[in-house]
Every structure is written in C-alpha cells, then in structure tokens.
Amino acid sequence: MKKINLCLLLIVFLCMLCGCGKSYTCYDCGKSTTKAYYNMDAKIEKVMCEECARKYWMPMPYQNYRVN
Numbered sequence: 001m002k003k004i005n006l007c008l009l010l011i012v013f014l015c016m017l018c019g020c021g022k023s024y025t026c027y028d029c030g031k032s033t034t035k036a037y038y039n040m041d042a043k044i045e046k047v048m049c050e051e052c053a054r055k056y057w058m059p060m061p062y063q064n065y066r067v068n
Contacts, residue, residue, distance in 0.1 A: 024067065028052040036067040 037053030
C-alpha cells in the first residue's frame with residue numbers, strides 16, 4: 001500500500017513540474033498560448049500566437065522571433 005501511495009505522489013509531483021509553463025495572450029486575436037512570437041516592436045506586452053506570427057512575418061521565417 002505504501003508503494004502505491006508513493007507512486008501516486010511521485011506522479012502528481014511530476015505532473016506539477018511539467019504543467020508549469022508561462023502562458024501568453026496573443027495581441028492580435030486574444031488567444032492564450034505557450035508559444036509566443038515577437039512583432040516588429042519586440043515588446044513582451046505585444047506578443048502573438050503561432051498562427052498570427054506566421055501571417056505577420058510571411059514570407060520570412062517566423063520561428064526566428066519566438067519568445068524564450
């Protein structure tokens with residue numbers, strides 16, 4: 001019984017560690033995302049989601065402007 005409880009506790013702890021990611025809100029569409037991209041201003045207050053960044057930076061590679 002103690003092994004089962006320990007395993008469950010370990011699983012919960014690992015889920016908590018994996019679930020902690022920074023979330024951003026797209027400046028253009030308002031969608032919440034964990035993968036944010038800068039526009040020309042390069043301000044953290046005005047980030048975009050992947051879809052909006054693809055449209056904004058086309059034909060240039062939008063992946064170069066990802067927020068770290």
